[in-house]
Amino acid sequence: SAVISQKPSRDICQRGTSLTIQCQVDSQVTMMFWYRQQPGQSLTLIATANQGSEATYESGFVIDKFPISRPNLTFSTLTVSNMSPEDSSIYLCSVDSGQGFNGYTFGSGTRLTVV
């Protein structure tokens, strides 16, 4: 199954600033997914990123707040813009594991704290 390298692993940021999270996959994948996990909560899908097209955002998430880039089939970035303490969460990228479908593989996660 695919292996995803996600960074940074964690960061503490000032409110009003932006953070870009990167995910690098060891194989080409069509779709990449970005999730948010707020403290004590489950995972919520932010958006789906296809290479060569605009990301598709879920209800409650907008491109101005969470711009996504997908320049090729192995890489994607998620930016958390104009951060507030409510953005403190774990952010995870995910891809389809492929090879007959054995679930979705997740990156190692980014723990973001906004102060």
Place this chain on the structure above:
Amino acid sequence: EDKVVQSPLSLVVHEGDTVTLNCSYEVTNFRSLLWYKQEKKAPTFLFMLTSSGIEKKSGRLSSILDKKELFSILNITATQTGDSAVYLCAVEIQGAQKLVFGQGTRLTINP
């Protein structure tokens, strides 16, 4: 609205006990149900279930799906302290390649 509900939300047992975690769902277009174990940040894949009544097994863990009653269970026998984690249930929506997650069950195994 697609919904996945897990119970219990929290469970504390002693090492060696057997536990059963529950997951029920109401979704528009079901493709599969997945179980994950989350110890720190990244969920790790346990099982994917697509057909009713067929048990998936991996060591001390097993899971089964009931598509008529819209639920799944995850069993862990002879629990060990290393089983302590949050167990997540997710349903994949057909056509959307989208996962809808339940709230998770926080399992604590005491020695």
